[in-house]
Amino acid sequence: MISPDVNAQIPETIGKAHFIGIGGSGMSGIARMFLGQGVKVSGSDRSGNYATDQLLELGADVRIGHAAENLADDVDTVVVTSALWPDNPELVLAKERGLNILHRSQALVWLTRGSRVISVAGAHGKTTSTGMIASALLELGADPSFVNGGVIQSLGTNEHDGQDVEFIVEADESDGSFLFYDTAIALITNIDNDHLDHYGTAEAFDAAFRAFADRASEAVIISSDDPQAVALTPTLSHENIMTFGEAETADVRVSDIAPTGTGVRFTITARGESADGELSVPGHHNALNAAGAVSVLLMLGYGLQESVAALHAFGGTKRRFDLQGVVGGVSVYDDYAHHPAEVEAALSAARTVVGEGRIIAVHQPHLYSRTQAMSDEFAEVYERLADHTIVLDVDGAREDPVPGVTGEYVTREFKNAELVEYQPEWPNAAAAAAAWAQPGDFIITLGCGNVYRIVPQLLEALEDTGEDA
Numbered sequence: 001m002i003s004p005d006v007n008a009q010i011p012e013t014i015g016k017a018h019f020i021g022i023g024g025s026g027m028s029g030i031a032r033m034f035l036g037q038g039v040k041v042s043g044s045d046r047s048g049n050y051a052t053d054q055l056l057e058l059g060a061d062v063r064i065g066h067a068a069e070n071l072a073d074d075v076d077t078v079v080v081t082s083a084l085w086p087d088n089p090e091l092v093l094a095k096e097r098g099l100n101i102l103h104r105s106q107a108l109v110w111l112t113r114g115s116r117v118i119s120v121a122g123a124h125g126k127t128t129s130t131g132m133i134a135s136a137l138l139e140l141g142a143d144p145s146f147v148n149g150g151v152i153q154s155l156g157t158n159e160h161d162g163q164d165v166e167f168i169v170e171a172d173e174s175d176g177s178f179l180f181y182d183t184a185i186a187l188i189t190n191i192d193n194d195h196l197d198h199y200g201t202a203e204a205f206d207a208a209f210r211a212f213a214d215r216a217s218e219a220v221i222i223s224s225d226d227p228q229a230v231a232l233t234p235t236l237s238h239e240n241i242m243t244f245g246e247a248e249t250a251d252v253r254v255s256d257i258a259p260t261g262t263g264v265r266f267t268i269t270a271r272g273e274s275a276d277g278e279l280s281v282p283g284h285h286n287a288l289n290a291a292g293a294v295s296v297l298l299m300l301g302y303g304l305q306e307s308v309a310a311l312h313a314f315g316g317t318k319r320r321f322d323l324q325g326v327v328g329g330v331s332v333y334d335d336y337a338h339h340p341a342e343v344e345a346a347l348s349a350a351r352t353v354v355g356e357g358r359i360i361a362v363h364q365p366h367l368y369s370r371t372q373a374m375s376d377e378f379a380e381v382y383e384r385l386a387d388h389t390i391v392l393d394v395d396g397a398r399e400d401p402v403p404g405v406t407g408e409y410v411t412r413e414f415k416n417a418e419l420v421e422y423q424p425e426w427p428n429a430a431a432a433a434a435a436w437a438q439p440g441d442f443i444i445t446l447g448c449g450n451v452y453r454i455v456p457q458l459l460e461a462l463e464d465t466g467e468d469a
Contacts, residue, residue, distance in 0.1 A: 010110050011100055015076025016262060017107075020090050022062060026170070027081055029147045029159035030107050031055055036161045037111075042069045044090060046090035069091045077099060079107045081110050083397055094387040095309055105177035108147055108169060112181065115145065115167035117119055118296060121178045121212060122189030122223075123340050125289045127389035128281075130170045131317045132293035136310035137166070138300060145167055150336070151318035158318075166300070169331035173205075178212050185299055186216035191228035206232060214238050219337070221295045223252035225288070242299065244291040252298065254291040257284055259352035268294055270304050277308040281316040283349030321349055321444075324455045329439025334455055338366040338448035340377040347385035350442055357440035360433050360452065363410065364447030365394045368402040379413030382420070386444075388436050389414075393424040395449030426454050434461035461462040 019031050022043025023164040028051035031041050035058050042061035045052055052062045063070045065382070068089040071078070077100040079345040084091060094101055102110070120130045127150040134146040135154055150169045151158045171178035191209055206228070213220045213236050219237045223229040224245035232239065243253040259265075265278040266287040277294075279286055290311050297307035300445055316322065319336040337346040341361075350359055360392040361382055365371040371394050373376075391407040407422050414420045423429035433443050445451045 005103065008102060008106055009100075010102065011077065012108055013040050014073075014107075014110065015100075016040040016042070016074050017077045017079055018071055018075040018090070018094075018240050018253040019057040019079045020066065020084060020088060021045055021081045022055060022060070023047070023049045024081055024083070024104075025051070025149045025151075025158060026147065026172075027079065027104050028052070028055060030111065031060060032058060032157075033145075033147065033153075033159050033161050034107075035059060042070070042072060042075065051326070051409055053407065064084055066090055071097075077102060077107075078371045079104055102249065103175075105180050108168055108178050109182070111145075111147070112167045112169065114165075115387075116165045116184045117181050118166060118168045119170040119171040119178060119183040119212075119216075120168065120179050120187045121209070122187075123171050123173070123192030124339065124345065125189040125285065125292070126170045126172075127317050127336070128286065128320055129187060129289045129292050132289060132311055132314045133187075133296050134160070134168050134299060135314045136293060136307065137168075139310040142166065142295075143296065148317070149232075149318065150321055152314075154316060154320075154369050156315060160230055173212070174207065176363065179208065179215070179357075180337055183212070183216045184218045185296060186220050187212050187296055187450065188213065188222040188232075189289065189292055190223050191224075191232060191420055192339065197424070198456045208304060210235060219299050221292060225287075235347075239411035243287060243318055244295045246321070248292075251335060252291050252295045254287050255363060257287040263395040264352075266290065268297060268304065268308050269292070273304050275305045279314065281314070281321065281349075282353050283345060285345040285349070311432050319452060321346060325459050327459055327464070328437075329441075330434075330437040330462055331446045332455060332462070333442060333460050334452045335378060335444055335446050336448050337446045340374055340381050343378065343446055344381045344385065346444065346446060347381065350444055351385060354439070354442045355415035357442060358436075358438070359385070360436050360443045361386040361389045362392065362433055362440060362443065362445045362458070363389055363407075364392045364445070364449050364451035365396060365407055366447055366449050368394055368399050372402065374406055375409040377411045378410050378447070379420075382410075383414050383416065385421075387441075387447070389420045390429050390432055391420060391422050391445075392426065392429055392451065392454075395447065395451070397449060425444075426457055430454060430457035430461040433458055437462065437465070463466075 023045035078094040131152040144166040146168040219240040224243035224247035
């Protein structure tokens with residue numbers, strides 16, 4: 001893992017840009033916006049996906065695999081992510097050449113120059129909240145720019161270069177890069193000590209959120225319910241703070257939350273007025289995200305009724321309770337959840353939709369450090385909310401392997417061993433899930449690594465099971 005260079009100078013002109021890890025959710029959106037602004041773009045990634053295919057169609061020179069020869073002689077600026085290893089051959093060569101090396105957040109700072117930046121930060125709900133704000137503004141007739149960490153389903157993209165001055169960004173707190181933006185309005189969905197590998201202590205993590213909030217030039221919008229956010233709020237020096245959530249003291253209060261088939265309905269009250277709303281995506285957590293999004297719209301000058309109504313246009317984001325297919329009456333979903341709180345939200349939402357069916361969870365642990373620290377929390381959530389859990393091996397991502405830390409770290413924490421199984425081989429995991437599934441059940445893959453790639457195997461295994469029956 002590499003950390004953003006806080007001393008890096010952001011150039012006035014980018015020249016030709018090379019993205020190392022161009023297929024990532026955030027990187028691909030920035031690369032497309034560069035292309036839209038006339039910047040020549042090349043890039044590489046360890047494997048291809050829909051984002052790399054799209055970038056190729058738009059004219060980017062994309063290579064699969066990392067190698068020094070991918071870095072052409074005419075490259076001026078190299079854009080990197082925190083997930084890179086320091087010995088990446090393209091990064092090493094870029095340093096040898098003395099090229100401009102920008103973290104992806106710094107590339108986004110370049111794109112947002114001169115904009116009224118709305119930064120969405122928090123441990124959970126950033127991507128969904130950013131998508132809600134962007135889609136609602138478009139529904140209201142505005143034309144903001146945005147870069148999101150996931151594809152907004154109703155728009156089919158995770159970026160847009162709009163004509164208005166507003167620019168919405170999903171601001172990543174994991175590596176401190178959310179402090180780079182010239183934020184006008186800061187939205188903090190929640191705070192959870194999930195990145196102490198970067199910050200070292202919970203106090204340093206809180207201090208970063210405090211700095212993020214207090215640097216906002218116009219306003220801070222923060223949860224009234226999340227314990228750490230509630231504790232942080234009185235310590236802020238900002239003069240314009242708006243709270244949102246279920247607390248009776250919230251400035252923008254959401255209440256009467258109830259499932260509606262595959263969605264959720266709610267009432268939002270602010271400034272002495274109430275409005276009933278409904279989303280086409282399920283989950284109590286999404287009603288809370290909606291309250292945060294409405295708070296931003298109110299801060300931008302829109303009325304409550306029109307703001308709440310505009311949220312109905314939001315159809316979810318890719319990899320957030322994302323239906324992949326139905327085989328033999330079994331629905332297969334994919335979700336990005338990779339922290340116990342996110343898993344709890346995803347499975348709770350699924351429970352409101354599945355009815356009498358069962359939930360079979362396929363969990364890919366992410367990071368050795370998180371698996372070590374939170375295996376008991378993961379086990380508790382899965383044992384409580386899923387009917388059966390299949391655990392894959394750890395996706396180490398940016399971390400070196402830790403001896404002995406595998407998916408079994410999670411399975412051994414289950415109190416009832418019959419509710420869980422460790423399946424490190426994906427074909428076996430897919431077969432096991434299909435064997436458990438019956439018509440009306442949900443199979444849900446959960447993780448922020450590459451677990452989504454098991455979905456075709458799951459669908460095929462369900463087909464095979466149906467044929468055998």
